[in-house]
Amino acid sequence: MKVIVLGAGVIGVTTAYQLAKDGHEVTVIDRQPLAANETSFGNAGMIAPGHSYTWASPRAPGILWRSLFQRDQALRLSLRADWRMWRWCLQFLRNCTEERARVNTLRKLQLAQYAQSVLKETVAETGIEYDRNTNGILYLYRDEPSFKAGVAHMKILQDAGQEFRILDFAGVIQIDPALKAARGKLFGGLHGPTDESGDCHKFSNALAQLCASRGVTFQYETTVTGFETEGDAVRAVLTDKGRVTGDLVVMALGSYAPFLAAKLGIDLPVYPVKGYSVTVPIADRDLAPRVPGIDENFLVAYTPMGDRIRMTATAEFAGYDTAHRPEDYRTIKQVAENLFPGGADFARASYWAWLRPMTPDGPPRLGRARYRNFYLNAGAGHMGWTMSHGSARVVADLIAGRKPAIDITGMTMA
Numbered sequence: 001m002k003v004i005v006l007g008a009g010v011i012g013v014t015t016a017y018q019l020a021k022d023g024h025e026v027t028v029i030d031r032q033p034l035a036a037n038e039t040s041f042g043n044a045g046m047i048a049p050g051h052s053y054t055w056a057s058p059r060a061p062g063i064l065w066r067s068l069f070q071r072d073q074a075l076r077l078s079l080r081a082d083w084r085m086w087r088w089c090l091q092f093l094r095n096c097t098e099e100r101a102r103v104n105t106l107r108k109l110q111l112a113q114y115a116q117s118v119l120k121e122t123v124a125e126t127g128i129e130y131d132r133n134t135n136g137i138l139y140l141y142r143d144e145p146s147f148k149a150g151v152a153h154m155k156i157l158q159d160a161g162q163e164f165r166i167l168d169f170a171g172v173i174q175i176d177p178a179l180k181a182a183r184g185k186l187f188g189g190l191h192g193p194t195d196e197s198g199d200c201h202k203f204s205n206a207l208a209q210l211c212a213s214r215g216v217t218f219q220y221e222t223t224v225t226g227f228e229t230e231g232d233a234v235r236a237v238l239t240d241k242g243r244v245t246g247d248l249v250v251m252a253l254g255s256y257a258p259f260l261a262a263k264l265g266i267d268l269p270v271y272p273v274k275g276y277s278v279t280v281p282i283a284d285r286d287l288a289p290r291v292p293g294i295d296e297n298f299l300v301a302y303t304p305m306g307d308r309i310r311m312t313a314t315a316e317f318a319g320y321d322t323a324h325r326p327e328d329y330r331t332i333k334q335v336a337e338n339l340f341p342g343g344a345d346f347a348r349a350s351y352w353a354w355l356r357p358m359t360p361d362g363p364p365r366l367g368r369a370r371y372r373n374f375y376l377n378a379g380a381g382h383m384g385w386t387m388s389h390g391s392a393r394v395v396a397d398l399i400a401g402r403k404p405a406i407d408i409t410g411m412t413m414a
C-alpha cells in the first residue's frame, strides 16, 4: 500500500519505519527541513515507563487553582480567551478522580513498557547511536514527606511490574556519585533500573536517514494545508507544494494535529502544554551526573547525553507561543547548582522551548478516525519519545489488520 505519513517528529519517523518494515511504500511530509525539529528536538530524552503517571490526578485541580495566583515555575496557567483551552481543562478535570488516574496511568505504563521493548528491537536491527544511557533513572526527593508520598505513589507502577529500588541519600550517591554535592539537599530517591535515556532528535534523524536509504520518501519543507475527500475516503493530502495521493494517511502532526483533524470533521482532544529545555556542555566529568534524574520537588529533569547535559522543566498553558526568556530557566539552573555544582557549563548553554501535544486523560489517540483510510498517531504528550516505538507498532498493526500486542482501550477515537 502507498501510505502518507504527515509529520516527521519522533512519532512520524517511527511510524514510517514500522510501516516500511511491513512492506508499505511510505512518503513522509513535514514543514521543517529535517526530522524531529519541533517538540522532538530538545526533550529530556528519558525513556521512562517509571514515570508513566498521568497528569490528571486528584492532586491536579488544587495545583491548577494555585497556579492561577502564583507564578509557579513547574506549572503555569494563565486564563486566556481560548475556548479550546477551556474545553481541554474541563475534560482534564473530569479525569482527575482516583479511579480515572489509576486507569489512565496503567494504560500509559502498558504502552510505555511495550514501546521500550520495540525500541530495543529497533536498536538491535539498526545499530543507531543516540547517546543512549541504560543506567536507569533516579527520581529524587528533597524531604521526608515528599519521599514517602513518592514511594506510596510508585506502588501503582510497581504492582504492574515496573521495577524500582527505594534509596536513602547514601543509596542515591551509590547509584550516581556525582550527587554527593547534594548532601543536606536531598532526602532520598527511587531508582528505576530499567528506565533509560537517549537523544530523541539524534535517534529520529538517524532513523529517518535509514528509512530513506530503504526507499521511504521524505518531502521536507512542505506544509500540509488540508485534504480532498470522496465518500468515506481521503483521496489526497493538500500541501503548499501541491497534492499528494496515496491509499492511506497517518497523521502525526504533534500539537498541530487538531487543526488538520478539524478539516476532516475529527474533534481531536489535544492541546499544547509548553516546556522549556536547556542543553549544556559538561564542564567536568567527575562533577556531572552519570545517571539521568528528576528532582521531584522542583519537577526538573536532567539527562547526561554524551558530552552534554539536557535539563527540562515547566508545564505552561501558553497557547502556541514557543518564546523563551532567561528567567524561564531560573529553577533549572538552581537545581543544577544544588545537585551537581560545577558539572555543567551554563556559559555555553543552548535554550529551547516547545509544545507537548497533550490529551486531557494522558494516553495518546491511535488508529482509524472517521475515514476508512485515515489513521491517527497523535497526543503523545509528555512521554512521546518513551511511547513512540510502541505507538508506531500499534498503528502499523492496525493498518495491517492485525491485533496490536497490547490492549488499546481508551486510546482510540471510537
Ligand SMILES: Cc1cc2nc3c(=O)[nH]c(=O)nc-3n(C[C@H](O)[C@H](O)[C@H](O)COP(=O)(O)OP(=O)(O)OC[C@H]3O[C@@H](n4cnc5c(N)ncnc54)[C@H](O)[C@@H]3O)c2cc1C
Binding pocket: 006, 007, 008, 009, 010, 011, 012, 029, 030, 031, 032, 035, 036, 037, 038, 039, 040, 041, 042, 043, 044, 045, 046, 047, 048, 222, 223, 224, 225, 252, 253, 254, 255, 256, 257, 274, 275, 276, 277, 312, 313, 353, 354, 355, 356, 357, 378, 379, 380, 381, 382, 383, 384, 385, 386, 387
Ligand atoms: C520540555 C520537554 C521535555 C520532554 N521530555 C520528554 C522525555 O524525557 N521523554 C519523553 O518520552 N517525552 C518527552 N517529551 C515529550 C516528547 O518530546 C513529545 O511527546 C514528542 O516529541 C511528540 O512527538 P510528535 O512527533 O508527536 O511531535 P513533533 O515532534 O512536534 O512532530 C510533529 C511534526 O509535525 C510537523 N508539522 C506540524 N504541522 C505541520 C503541517 N501543517 N504541515 C507539515 N508538517 C507539520 C512538525 O514540523 C513536526 O516535525 C518532552 C517534551 C517537552 C516539550
